[in-house]
Each structure stands twice: as structure tokens, then as C-alpha cells.
Amino acid sequence: QSALTQPASVSGSPGQSITISCTGTSSDVGSYNLVSWYQQHPGKAPKLMIYEGSKRPSGVSNRFSGSKSGNTASLTISGLQAEDEADYYCCSYAGSGCWVFGGGTKLTVL
Amino acid sequence: EVQLVESGGGLVQPGGSLRLSCAASGFTFSSYWMSWVRQAPGKGLEWVANIKQDGSEKYYVDSVKGRFTISRDNAKNSLYLQMNSLRAEDTAVYYCARGKHWDYWGQGTLVTVSS
Numbered sequence: 001q002s003a004l005t006q007p008a009s010v011s012g013s014p015g016q017s018i019t020i021s022c023t024g025t026s027s028d029v030g031s032y033n034l035v036s037w038y039q040q041h042p043g044k045a046p047k048l049m050i051y052e053g054s055k056r057p058s059g060v061s062n063r064f065s066g067s068k069s070g071n072t073a074s075l076t077i078s079g080l081q082a083e084d085e086a087d088y089y090c091c092s093y094a095g096s097g098c099w100v101f102g103g104g105t106k107l108t109v110l
Numbered sequence: 111e112v113q114l115v116e117s118g119g120g121l122v123q124p125g126g127s128l129r130l131s132c133a134a135s136g137f138t139f140s141s142y143w144m145s146w147v148r149q150a151p152g153k154g155l156e157w158v159a160n161i162k163q164d165g166s167e168k169y170y171v172d173s174v175k176g177r178f179t180i181s182r183d184n185a186k187n188s189l190y191l192q193m194n195s196l197r198a199e200d201t202a203v204y205y206c207a208r209g210k211h212w213d214y215w216g217q218g219t220l221v222t223v224s225s
Contacts, residue, residue: 097160
């Protein structure tokens with residue numbers, strides 16, 4: 001149950017696009033199409049942004065998209081807005097009923 | 111409106127016990143897997159445990175196996191986490207979350223393990 005690897009921080013200017021990577025192994029990200037992404041603002045509960053790799057829950061902006069290639073999943077945010085500034089966490093099913101998170105990425109909107 | 115409200119957190123000494131509760135409303139509780147996820151102060155999220163709709167399957171992160179027990183009472187729309195033999199490293203905000211994708215979360219309850 002090792003944590004997935006995310007960059008500690010990313011940044012972008014309003015209107016730009018950014019991508020956050022989430023690297024796992026063939027035992028988690030690479031084996032299942034069950035990667036989720038969560039947005040967390042300071043002092044708040046996490047919010048589901050993407051599930052099953054690329055699906056968006058109702059109410060989540062289509063500026064958020066997810067993808068996967070091999071053992072790496074990615075979250076792309078297009079048309080960056082100030083309110084996108086937050087921490088982002090990926091999470092993957094790791095088999096045997098267990099789940100593993102990434103360490104989190106702090107997104108700064110310049 | 112879906113609501114998840116955690117309670118039961120507080121200050122406890124190392125080796126002590128605590129029972130967290132999560133009261134669910136606004137959805138058919140018995141139809142969903144439920145989970146506990148925690149976040150140590152200033153740190154990232156960590157999945158702790160989850161339980162199937164009827165309680166027949168339960169899974170735990172290795173670090174809490176044998177110490178924590180997840181349970182549910184579908185008649186009371188409630189999820190629980192019994193935490194025994196608590197350690198300093200268990201200090202965190204504990205969230206309950208709905209379903210396999212955790213589409214709804216509670217506001218969290220803080221557990222502090224310290225002497």
C-alpha cells in the first residue's frame with residue numbers, strides 16, 4: 001500500500017491549462033480503471049472531481065478532465081480560474097478492497 | 111440533500127480508545143459502501159477503512175488492522191469506527207465518505223492522540 005506519486009506543486013496563470021500527474025504501479029493505477037481525483041480547499045472537506053479515470057460527477061465543470069496511460073493517471077484543468085487554487089489528490093483502487101492516495105499537489109493560480 | 115455528519119472525536123491518551131460515528135441522511139444509506147478517510151494535520155489524505163452495504167465485507171489500511179473496526183447500522187443510517195490502542199500517528203481529521211467513489215464527504219471530526 002505505497003502512496004501514489006504526485007508533484008508537490010504546480011502553477012499556472014488564469015486561462016491557461018495545467019496537468020497534474022499521478023504515478024502508481026502495475027498493482028494499482030495500471031491494473032484498474034478506478035482512479036479518482038479530489039479537490040480540497042483549506043479547511044474544507046475534499047470534493048470529488050473525476051472518478052473511474054475520466055468521468056465527471058454532475059455539477060463538476062467540464063474544464064476538469066482525467067486520463068490514464070499505463071501506470072500514470074493525469075488530471076487536466078483547462079481555462080484556469082482563481083477558484084481552482086486548491087490541493088488536488090489522486091486515489092486508486094489497489095486490489096483486495098484497498099485504496100491508496102497520492103501525496104497531493106498544491107495548485108497555485110498566479 | 112445528502113448529509114454526512116461525523117462526531118465522537120476528541121483528545122485521547124496513547125493506548126486509549128475512541129468511537130467515531132457518522133450520521134447519514136438524504137439518501138438510502140443501506141445501498142452504499144461507506145468509508146473512513148483521515149488527514150493528519152498539514153498532511154495528505156489516507157484511506158482508513160470501508161464496509162459493504164450489508165456489512166459482510168470490511169477492509170482496512172495495514173496501519174490500523176487489528177486496532178480499528180468499522181461497522182454500520184443501516185436501521186439507524188449510521189457508520190462507526192471503533193479505534194483502540196490509539197497512537198500519536200493516528201492524530202487526524204477523520205472523514206466519512208459515501209460510495210465507492212466518495213462522492214459525498216462529511217465535515218470531519220478531529221482525533222488527537224496525546225499525553
